Amino acid sequence: MDPECSRLLPALCAVLADPRQPVADDTCLEKLLDWFTTVTAAGSSLLLLQENPCLVELLFRVLKSQDLSSRILSFSLRLAGIFAAQEDCFQYLQQGELLPMLFGEVGPLGGAAWTAPAVRSGWIQGLRTLAQHPSALRFLAACGAVDTIFSLQGDSSLFVASAAGQLLVHILDLAMRGPARGRCSPQACDWPACAQKIVCHIEDSLCSIATPQVTQALNVLTTVFGHCRGLWTQGLWVRLSPLVARLLEKDPVPASHSLVDLLLSVARSSVPSSDRGLWETLAQTLSHLSPTQAGPLALGILKLQDCPQALRTQAFGILLQPLACVLEAAAQAPGPPGLLGGAAGDPMTADTLLCSKSACVGLLCCALTHLGLLQPLPQRPSPWPQAPLLGAAVTVLRLCSGSVAPTSDVGGRLCAILVGCGRVQRAALDFLGALSQGAGPQESVTQVFSVLLEYLMSPESSSMVLKKAFQATLRWLLSSPKTPGCCDLDPRTQLFLRELLPVLQKRLCSPCWEVRDSGLEFLTQMTRHCGGQAGFRQALLASEVPELTKQLLQDPESYVRASAVTATGQLSSWALLAAPASPERPGAQQKSLLVELLHVLCADSEGFPRRAVMQVFTEWLRDGHADVAEDPERFVARVLQAASRDPDWEVRAQGLELALVFLGQLLGPRGSHCPCAVALPETAPPGTLAQALPEAAPPGTLAQALQVLCRVQLFEFAFRALFDCDRPVAQKSCDLLLFLRAKAAPCGSPQEAGDSPNVASVEATLQRWQAGEQGQPLGYLEPGAVMAVLRSIDLEGLRDTLAESSDHVEKSPQSLLQDMLAAVGVLGENEADCY
Known part of the structure; x- marks a missing residue:
């Protein structure tokens, strides 16, 4: 100490x-x-x-x-x-x-x-x-501490009760480390007294008629099998499994949620390799639990790697039953048994769906969510009933919208329960989006497009439902098959897209800002992935969507303005923002966008739109956007000037990211005839660039690049950012300067990059900045002065300091003790280091 x-x-x-x-x-x-x-x-x-x-x-x-x-x-x-x-x-x-x-x-x-x-x-x-x-x-x-811990399992404080259960597991594990070391699973009679006492308590709790005590015992066992890896756990399961199985004889099954957690924890442990009876217990549990209770267990079983096929089939049937009941209830005519992958509507499941709205909604949402989680897994059941599942999802959505008219009494009751239910709509749309990863027959895909369009058009769709509908639509559009022999969308998808764009146009004019925002996010993602496809380009340019998107740059809601910035930036990158330009003014609208985005960066009162502008500008510079390529030096100078003054640290940090891209272009691979048009290095997170430094630039290229960097005042921005009060900004600046110095290091003395500089005034200014006096600018810097200053600053030491926790000084033990004593007046004020 x-x-x-x-x-x-x-x-x-x-x-x-x-x-x-x-x-x-x-x-x-x-x-x-x-x-x-x-x-x-x-x-x-x-x-x-x-x-x-x-x-x-x-x-x-x-x-x-x-x-x-x-x-x-x-x-x-x-x-x-x-x-x-x-x-x-x-x-x-x-x-x-x-x-x-x-x-x-x-x-x-x-x-x-x-x-x-x-x-x-x-x-x-x-x-x-x-x-x-x-x-x-x-x-x-x-x-007598163990008895006290037993009583604290039922403590009124949930934190205390949970900690007591975890302590019992820890004591049991500690007690069994010795007897189980280097041996097979020890017999119960060989267990230490402390372990015997805990296990006997668990046995008594499992036999209790009080559900809370059963729950406590099951939770302790779940933790044991989830965290303890000794062979003794196999012997523990052999001893307790009959008592666990006996819980299934009670009606209703007590502590069903905790029982499911325990059985899945045991199944993931080493127990199944020594006790095949576990699979039988799991099968019995699936049969005894209610449909709502059995769903999580069925999903867990299907995620297991080494599970008997019969049990997997039973578990999959449990998940399918609610949707099978929906299909049967909504069918216009009686269908064949087992409409959905061999699963027929179960009477108990049907009763749950119809008994109350809360039960119906809960069961359907769980089934849709569980099946959606299962869909992308490699161990999902095969064959996967893609077409029936698509039909079931579409049917659920139409029951919720009231657009289907069931002929049976059961279907009518189900429709009355589900109509207008946003929770089921959101779950069904999520599931429908997940199903886009699998192929389906043309008829099913047509139904999917139809119901998605219905929801996007409906005035009854809430903002959250519309967001989910946009997300599902995007997934289906991106997964649609391409026309053979080309990369364009197939005719069916193009027809859907032409119907969709007027709906998107309407949603971009919605009085609800969340809807406008969701529409812009959809447009951005669709453009990013399909901007080069002729069918998408023709449909988009024939609509008013690009012009409406540009108008939303003036939206009163900052989130919408930020999304509009991103969307217009993406449209402009693909030359999709403007109507065909006149010969006299080619590309005029794109140029005006650059001016508008610069205005947003300089004048918007909220940080979100300004951050979005910086991200767009960085992408434009990296991708060689036409407007940027006309005069990249002027573009970078204007952007850095605005970003350096921005009060938002993320904007300043993104400005340094843009500067790094520009620097990488200037100091590109050798042999490039145009330093501004070379391939770009991959940027890295803060603190990593210096660990993967580039090859040095040739002296001639370096001298030219330094002249350009000085003209755009990159170093004024970067040196000031070194002492930024926000640590991520200082880290990015440190990375950028290390990147430059590594490029220049092998080139020799500073004189090779410019005239011999007098750097004293520059270093004096940097010292004042470091002390918090940020007023005085550096002014124009000569390349030689820049290199001399770079060599004089301990950038490695600064990088290490910035990598430490921001309160590393205040966290020192001495500082902590001083502050605690000063708070009660034991130390004088000058002895404290309060934080």
Whole structure:
């Protein structure tokens, strides 16, 4: 421990043990515990206590005080657990009877402080940390702690109850490490007394008629099989599995959710390799649970790697049954049995669907969600009933919209329950989007396009439903087959697109900003993926969508303006923004967009649109956009000038990203006849560029590039950003300058890049910037001065400093102790380092 910290500790311990002093806040106490954890992990806890007896004195004084706060008592219990985690220190504390007084019945357990959840939580956490060695197990048995943990499983505080269950698992695992080491699964009679006691408690709880106790036992076992890897877990399952199976004989099955979690946890462990009876238990559980309860178990079974085919078939049938019932109920004429992949409508499932709106909605949403999660998995059932599933999803959506008229009473009741239900609509649209990854017959795909168009046109569709409909539509358009022999969309998809664009046009004029935003997001993604396809281009340019998109740059909602910026940027990249240009003014509308986006960057009051502009400009520069390629130097100068003054750190950081792209173009591969038109290096996250530095540029190219970079005032921006108050900006600037210096390093002296500079004034200005005086500009810099300054700055050291946590100074133990003491007036103001 640092000597200065040892000097401050006695005063701090006195403050913590004094009930008259203001209680330190929880954050300080947590930091203090973290520090002691670090100190004891690096050395001997016993030596720490012997060198700092004030710590033991603190624990004794806490026990004697009657009016100490619950937070300090909880802190002390956890602190004692940290020290006692090492066995020699545990013995040392045992000799003074300190541990029994803290964790036994004579301590907080028997006092008024026990009513505070913080104290009970601290007691559990202290024991959890302490229980690391055999001596701790004997102590737990002797002081009666295990019985207390049993009772805390039903604590009124959910945090305490959960921690108690986890502590039981930890104690059981610790107790079994010795007997199970190097041997096969030990017999139950060989288990340590502590483990026997816990297992007997679990057995009693499983046999209880009280559901909460059954739940507690199942949750503990779920944690055991999820986190403990010893062979003894197989013996534990053999012993307890009959009791678990007996729960299925009760009606209703108690704690069904916890039972499902346990069975899946066991199935993912090593138990199935030694107990094939688990598969039978899973099959029985699927049969005994209600349709709603069985869904999560069925999905979990289908995700298992080594599962019997009969069980997989049963589980898949469980997931399909709700949709099979919907298809049968909505059928205009009786269909063949097993409409959906062999699954027929189950009477129990049908009763659940029709008993109430909440039950129907819950069951359908679960079935749609589970099947959607299953669809992309490699272990999904085969054959996959793609066409029936598409039909079921379309049917559910039409029942919700009221556009289907079932002829049966059951279908009519189902339609009455589902009509207008946004929750089912959103789940069905998500599922429909997931099904786009599989092929389907032409008739089914036509029905999909039809129902998507219906939802996008409907005035009854909520903003969230429309967002889901746009997302599903995008997935189906992008997955549509291309015309043989070309990369264009097939005729059916092109027809749908021509019908869709007038609907999108209407949605871009919606009074609801969320709808306008969703429409713009859809347009952006569609353009990004299909901008080069002739059918898409013709349909889009024949519509008013591009012009409406441009008008939304003036939208009153900042989120919409940001999405409009992104969309117009993408349209412009594909030359889709304007009507055919006149011979006199080719590309005039694209040029006006550049001016408009620059105006947004300089004048918009919200950060989101300005960030979007910077991302668009960076993409334009990287991709060689026509307007940028006309005069890249002027473009970069204007953008950097605006970004450098922006109050939003993300805009400034994106400005540095754009500068890095420009720098990569200037210092491109050797042999390039035009430095501004070369292939670009891949950019990397902050802190990584310097680890993958480029090859050096030839001296001639470097000199030309430095002249350009000085003219666009890139270095004014980058040097100022080095001392930005927002760390990500400073990191990006550091990366950019390291990138440049590495390119230039092998080129020799600064004179080779320019005249010999006098850099004293530049360095003086940078020092003032670092001190917080940001007013004075650097002005125009000569290339030689830039290189000299780059060589004089310790960029590597700055990069390492920036990589540290922003509060690394304040997090120092000495600073923490000083601040806690200063808060109660023990230290003078000049001794504190408050944060």
